[in-house]
Amino acid sequence: MQKLDLQTVNFTDENIEKLAVMFPHCVTEERDEQGQLKKGIDFDLLKQELSANIVDGQQERYQINWPGKRQALITANTPINKTLRPCRxxxxxxxxxxxxxxxxxxxxxxxxxxxxxxxKVKMIYIDPPYNTGKDFVYKDNFTADKAEYELDSEQRDEDGGRLVANPETNGRYHSDWLSMMYPRLKLARNLLKDDGVIFISIDDNEVHNLRKICDEIFGEDNYLTSFMWKRKKETSNDSRNVAIQGEYILSYAKSDATNFKNESLSKEYIKTSYKDSNDEYPLGKWRPVPITVSKGLSGGGYEYPITTPSGKVHNRIWAYPEASFLKLKKKELVYWGLDKSGVPQRVMYAQDSKGQPTTNYWNDTSSNKEGKKVILDLFGGNYFDTTKPLKLIMRLSSLVIDKEDIILDFFSGSATTAHAVMQLNAEDASTCSAQVGNRKFIMVQLPEITDEKSEAYKAGYRTIAEIGKERIRRAGKKIKEDHADKAGIENLDIGFRVLKIDSSNMNNVYYSPNELTQASLQFAEQNIKADRTAEDLLFQVLLDWGVDLSFPIVKEEIEGKAVYFVGDNAHGDYELAACFDDGVDEALVKALAKREVMRVVFKDTGFVKDEIKDNVEQIFKQLSPETEVRAI
Ligand SMILES: C[S@@+](CC[C@H](N)C(=O)[O-])C[C@H]1O[C@@H](n2cnc3c(N)ncnc32)[C@H](O)[C@@H]1O
Structure with a gap:
């Protein structure tokens, strides 16, 4: 039976495979540190293929560089033997x-x-440390060697010393920040859908550098805009007699498949540009929109005479054919001017508007103060300093996401993004469809230790992750209460699965079942760490097989053993079934095979007898030939 790999992607290997497809003759073999043969690239040959376009050695080129960039790239590509452990x-x-x-x-x-x-991710929003000289930046280990890399990160886990201050006096002040951001953005891009967008909050300290690395990672052509967002209304002498009120939100698309959605008309715009409703135009605020077309400009249009209610005839080139104009007239959507003899215009009600494009200048979208107030209202204390306002994230989201999309925030802090997602889903119920939205969030947050002097610490919150999780619990409950009278609100998803990053479930760090030799098989029997549960193993298997981590999980007892079924069973198909119990016998294997699940996994050492293990594939071949069967 084939074994699961249980490692994250090795991008170097993947890149070699991609090159091999285009230039198979450039792929060669070399020996790794253990003397094993592995694939490599013959650069001399590859250069010949690209000889007209090679930028080599010290030659000048347009690019952003800093000490540590090369290692940052290696950091992004180095696979890790870590897993996600569920915490019910x-x-x-x-x-x-x-x-x-x-x-x-x-x-x-x-x-x-x-x-x-x-x-798969439609929108990423991040609000990383701005590198103000006071905040903390995660210091990655840039050692190229995988063994050292993992050993070192394990050691630092024990120390708990993961974040280091990055003061301006540090000689690598900008470099360290860039080395922290670069691999993360590079990996993040892979997760975006083709029409996905990333938004990154930043201020003057690093906006110039961020723009440059994003140009490199996402491509200059995919730069959408930098929103200038007014974060506070107060003025203070921040630096060199400038009161800094704004900050930036850089936005990049994954590809040219993206356009921002229109925004609904602002109250201010309606107030200044629309007329009040009256007996003649009773459906709310409205405005007249010209329907004439200039001759020669667009070359289009329709020429015919229109007679006004007062009898005056206008012979112009109109934007609509006559039949369409007559329909507008019938629906009383034509404005003839005050004296009923003017050039006719179309009546556009505010309620029928398809909205307007956003602008890159957001001077009235909430403020940091309002962000803090939300935390104060939810917790009764000032538990987090750098909370973004809910409305800001909601506004960004509505430019991009549809009701079923996934949003990722991997610097989640107090989890404003999760709050915004639940709020948007609830608001769907109160507006058009009487059905809640189904946007889904993925938050990532380091269990950064709270300061002993902070209000949060005194209230019992030892890490920022604890604050984030509690915020989602409280916000979810409140949103449901606030929308209690809305149809379908009972379906609002205010839950979340907590998954904690931990070392592999396997004892030896480099366990890779595919590579097991006969001699190491015995050792592999005790290879699952003693403290790991069946659900721990289940999530590692989901990750390895690329099965959605948010699928429903159902536990059943079959032939006296616990079997987990994973997947959206609405259509009768589970994605995966897993049994990690000992004592698996033929009856269980047959019963499982009859369920015809897409993938099935057992514990390698879980079978009552070796013969059963040897027969598993045969049994499935007979009863459910489509099922992929693996062992862990
Ligand atoms: C500026 S805050 C984000 C605030 C958030 N937008 C909000 O509204 O609450 C940045 C967060 O990123 C977290 N962080 C920093 N480095 C991280 C890392 N390497 N992995 C995960 N989180 C990290 C910090 O702990 C901090 O909570």
Missing amino acids: EESVDFDSTQNLYIEGDNLDALKILQETYLG
Whole structure:
């Protein structure tokens, strides 16, 4: 039976495979540190293929560079042997929710999510440390060697010393920040859908550098805009006698398949540009819109005479054919001017408007003060300093996402993004459709220790992740209460699955079942760590097989053993069934095969007898030939 791999993606290997498709003769073999043969690239040959366009060595070129960039790239490509361990106690509606809260370093999280969420996320919003000289930046280990890399991160886990201050006096002040951001953005891009968008909050400290690395990672052509957002109304002498009131939100598309959605008309715009309703135009605020077309400008239009109610005839080139104009007239959607003899115009009601394009200048979209107030209202204390306002994230989201989309925030802080997603879903019920939305969130947050002097610490919150999770619990409950009278509100998903990043479930760090030799098989028998549960194993299998982590999970007892079924069973098809119990016999294997699930996994050492293990594939071949069967 084939074994699961249980490692994150190795991008170097993937890149070699991609090159091999285009230039198979450039792929060669070389020996790795253990003396094993592995695939490599013959650069001399590849250069010949590209000889006209090679930029080599010290030659000048347009690019952003900093000490550590090369290592940052290696960091992004280095696979890790980590996994996500579910935590039911801290979750809400664990079995049914489609939202995820991942606790741990976002670099690990982004690597772990690569397979499962590749090209699936519609919007990413992040609000990383701005590198103000006071905030903390995660210091990755840039050692190229995988063994050292993992050993080192394990050691730092024990120390708990994961974040380091990045003061301006640090000689690598900008470099360290860039090295932190670069691999994360690179991995994040892979997760975006083709029509996905990333928004990144930033201020003057690093906006110039961020723009440059994003141009490189997302492509200059995919730069959408930098929103200038007014974060506070007060003025203070922030730096060199300038009162800094604004900050930026950079936005990049994954590809040219993206356009921002129109926004609904602002109250201010309606007030200044629309007329009040009256007996003649009774359906609310309205405005006249010209329907004449200039001759020669567009070359289009329709020429015919129109007679006004007062009998005056206008012979012009109109935007609509005569039949369409007559329909407008019948619906009383024509404005003839005050004296009923003017050039006719179309009546456009505000309520029928398709909205307007957004602008890149947001001076009236909430403020940091309002963000803090939301936390104060929910917790009764000032538990988080850098909360973004809810309305800001809701406004960004509504430019991009549809009701079923996934939003990722991997610097989640107090989880404003999760709050915004639940709020938007609830508001759908109160507006058009009488049905809640089904946008889903993935939050990632380091369990960064709270300061002993902080209000949050005194209230018992030891990490920022604890604050984030509690905010979602409280916000979800409040949103449901606030919308209690709305149809369908009982279906609002205010749950979330807590998944914590941890070392692999396997004892030896480099366990890779595919590579097991006969000699190591015995050792592999005790290879699952003693403290790991069946659900821990289940999530590692989901990750490895790229099965959606938010699928419902159902536990059944079959032939006296616990079997987990994963998937949206609405259509009668589960994605995966897993049994990690010992004592698996032929009756259980047959019963499971009859369920015809897409994938089935057993514990390698879980069979009562070796013969049963040897027969598993045969049994499935007979009863459910489409099922993929693996062992862990
Ligand atoms: C500016 S705050 C985000 C605030 C958030 N937008 C809100 O409204 O609450 C940045 C957050 O990123 C977290 N963070 C920093 N480095 C991280 C890392 N490597 N992985 C995950 N989270 C990280 C910090 O703990 C902090 O909570």
